[in-house]
Amino acid sequence: MQICRIMPDKLRDALELVWEVFEEFEVPDYEEMGIKTFRHFIEYSNMVEKVRQGEMTFWGCYLNNYLVGVIALRDGQHISLLFVRGQFHHLGIATKLVDVAVDAVAAKEPEIRAVTVNASPYAVEFYKKVGFAALKGEQKADGIRFTPMRKNF
Numbered sequence: 659m660q661i662c663r664i665m666p667d668k669l670r671d672a673l674e675l676v677w678e679v680f681e682e683f684e685v686p687d688y689e690e691m692g693i694k695t696f697r698h699f700i701e702y703s704n705m706v707e708k709v710r711q712g713e714m715t716f717w718g719c720y721l722n723n724y725l726v727g728v729i730a731l732r733d734g735q736h737i738s739l740l741f742v743r744g745q746f747h748h749l750g751i752a753t754k755l756v757d758v759a760v761d762a763v764a765a766k767e768p769e770i771r772a773v774t775v776n777a778s779p780y781a782v783e784f785y786k787k788v789g790f791a792a793l794k795g796e797q798k799a800d801g802i803r804f805t806p807m808r809k810n811f
Contacts, residue, residue: 659751661758664716664728666706672716672728673700679741687779691801700739714738717758719751729755735763737775756788760811771811776804785809 664672677700685693698704708714719727719742726746732738737759742751760773777785779796782805786792790807797804 659754660720661717661754662720664718666709668718669706669709669716670702671725672718673702673705675725675728675743676700676739676741679743682744683780684778687803689801692803693801695800695802708732715762717755717762719755721746727751727755729759731759731762734767735770735773737773740775740781752784753788760809764811772808773811774806774808776802777807779803779805782807 677697680696680700684696688696705714709716714730714732716728716730716739718725727742728739729737729752730739737756740752740755742755756773763770763773773790774793775785775790776797777790782792785807788809789811790809793806793808795805797806
């Protein structure tokens with residue numbers, strides 16, 4: 659298993675993985691508006707500019723050069739995307755990706771001692787297991803359901 663930064667030249671692969679996993683695991687929990695909002699958010703043309711400007715940072719987990727998981731930080735400390743292919747769930751990949759993101763926040767912004775996420779309904783229990791706590795109950799914006807969570811370190 660290798661985890662490394664995803665640069666703009668590999669971003670399309672990462673976003674395709676995100677969409678595939680979203681369709682498999684998240685779509686059942688979302689209304690049509692939320693699906694469209696998410697699809698627009700992860701469009702390559704939108705995301706590549708965010709990566710180039712440093713607003714978003716992506717890492718990918720590779721097994722034998724095959725991309726199996728992706729995490730992205732937005733604005734330095736907020737997990738914006740975390741997706742792992744279904745056949746690779748429960749192997750510790752998402753946990754390792756979260757660890758990489760937390761380490762990146764700690765290294766870049768030592769005065770910031772927390773990472774946040776707006777967890778999808780599917781992911782809330784995972785985030786609890788890796789040390790996040792809900793800040794509020796489930797919210798909904800633009801058709802996207804999420805629970806605001808934070809992990810202090």
